[in-house]
Amino acid sequence: MTVVERFMRYVQIDTQSDPQSNTHPSTAKQKQLSQLLASELLAMGLADAHADAFGYVYATIPSNTNKKVPVICFCSHVDTAPDCSGTHVKPILYMDYNGNDIVLPDDPSQVISMKDYPYLKEHIGNSIITASGLTLLGADDKAGVAEIMSLADHLTKHPEVKHGTIKILFTPDEEVGKGTAKLDLRKLGADFAYTLDGGELGTFEDETFSADGVVITINGVIAHPGYAKNKLVNALKIAGEILAALPGNEWSPETTDGKQGFVHPLHMEGLAEKATLEFIIRDFDTKQLAVHEQKLKKIAETVLARYPRATMQFEVQEQYRNMKEVLDRYPHIAQHAATAYERVGLSVTREPIRGGTDGSRLSFMGLPCPNLFTGMQAIHSKHEWIGARDMEKAVSMLVALVGVWEEAGN
Template identity: 70%
Template sequence: MFSQYHFTAAERFTRYVQIDTQSDPNSTTAPTTEKQKTLGRLLVEELTQMGVADVELDVYGYVYATIPSNTHKQVPVVCFCSHIDTAPDCSGTNVKPILHKQYIGKDIILPDDNSQVISIKDYPYLKEHIGGDIITASGLTLLGADDKSGVAEIMDMANFLSEHPEVKHGEIKIVFTPDEEVGKGTNNIDLNKINADFAYTLDGGEKGTIEDETFSADSARITVNGVIAHPGYAKGKMVNALKIVGEILAALPDNEWSPETTEQRQGFVHPVAIGGAAEQATLDFIVRDFETANLQQHEERLKNIANNIVAKYSRATMQFEVTEQYRNMKEIVSQHPQLITYAEEAIQRAGLQPKKELIRGGTDGSRLSFMGLPCPNLFTGMQAIHSRHEWIGVKDMEKAVMTLVYLVQIWEEKS
């Protein structure tokens, strides 16, 4: 089926990454950066040229589209979703994608900063791409494979289906979201426009991987209220809130319970921001665990640590606030086992070995699942994300496109 097809994913990807779509965690607008719509407009133009229906870029920066069913069967409506923004962690301005043809297994020295070296020692997955083509940035920016690779692969799937009407499938929905990297990817999404039964995000890594489990996540804020006084006459009067939050930080364990000391299914509590002044200061944390019930245990432990510190200062007070962020998608996805079994079969048809993995983080799929749209995550091939070493293998991108095409076929066949 694919022997005569000219894949377009890599070509599209190299165009898309040159458009700066970095989101802004400090912005209060939606989308957080207007420049994300620049890519959105290009995607609308390309989808329209393919003949895809109901193509729209809305005011919030979401792109919606529909590939109509071409079968007489009643097939569940399946949606494919990727995010168009790139992470604030590393510059996404003036990205210069470089195609390294027929990679020979040596270190890749990035030309715009020779200190940036992508090596097999650091990235052993490169071994699987010897002889194939690899795309990197130039050394000064991230590449943007997270998640423009997913965007390009969904677009290539749409292109393939437009050129091969003989491939039977049900109605397919496409949505590209802004602001995923700053935790706002589904804040303004319109599920009525999507109107799908099931969904898959394309926001994963190595070829063949399926991720149906994420962290459950809360944020926690500790606010410490001290007592302010003129520093020249503060003896016996001042209680410095900044010093108290410093003590709270120092009281956290240094050999467990943190991102830098945990792996696999271990949860953690992670301080992410400190602010304020001597009179009042705040500590912000993220709390993560694969078992939702464990979040409360982590939060109680953190609260007790803080209370014990604050209690040493008779006139200091403290508030402890918890905000729900997202929950483990597995709680929803596991109720629909065909989502995973069909994806595994599609990956096998593409000539790969399926690998189920968990995400030590969250995706748009986490929130979509709990909004009523069960949504596991599929591979794209992206590697070393959020860094200047970011890279992707062209063959992995093509395998992702094949997987999507086979996946919509399987949904039709089994309906």
């Protein structure tokens, strides 16, 4: 199969993860793709390929060089985001894209236009893939999965490409922040890694947000609503006032970009007696997380002061940290990637990720891991699309990259 054929096959398997689940993986359906990938890797001749009970796929491409080369891992995640349906994905291949607006057939109100997505201009005359209008496509991150699988297939068929030991890793639950929760790093046995979870052709990412989560629990005072005068303190109303007190023109995802951090209310639930607000806190400067959290706490305390009989708990949970703090200690990882990009005719575009990847957690677990491009665009939405050219170039870049590492061995 070509990388495009692999991709279009994989996206039709529903692997949406669930942030409210406490199981590993968060949805059992993710294992369907994991098991398929393991069987395909076995068919390629990778004897140790397997999917474990938690939905992780491990496999090894043995070294074919006499040089001593660090063990490199390539990683992508099998799950798709909870933000948009991933059920019954119908991928559509548009051959020789002509630059016109693309009206998605299952919902004509969904239109992918060059005005909204200028990167489409780079794909005129080439093939692109979209969903049908009712679901996301799943390029995040099945594009990365297909590209790594195509790399494995290429290397097993072309022994003339010299390389050290290569580890393949596919993870579940990246989209819900649990992509490394049950990962066995000792079994993986890699020295360095790269995730394939990036966007435009030529992008290279070694910097992410640092991230915390905050849960505010508001305890009101319940009373029968018919006899509640001077008794009832409604926790839902207090929660609403806290949300209303957040700044309207700053400090939020919808008002920030670049290196600006934000505080984002993500989930609210409760009853009149008790309500919870869940927030995500993001900043590229880890020290600023505490500043944001104190500001949020002050806003909540100011609201609560108007309700002396209500109480509040304010809980902070660390989520992940900016991988640049680790990767700056291993500059050769980025240097080797830059060389591989250049060998396939690409210039490196470095940009920070306004989010996180498995690479963030892996780096702090002891496996330094920047992020490579896949070509994915408009992720987590019904407008998600990807260019065949970008996926093919990603595979060529990976083949070049394993060669660069082999040449640097001794």
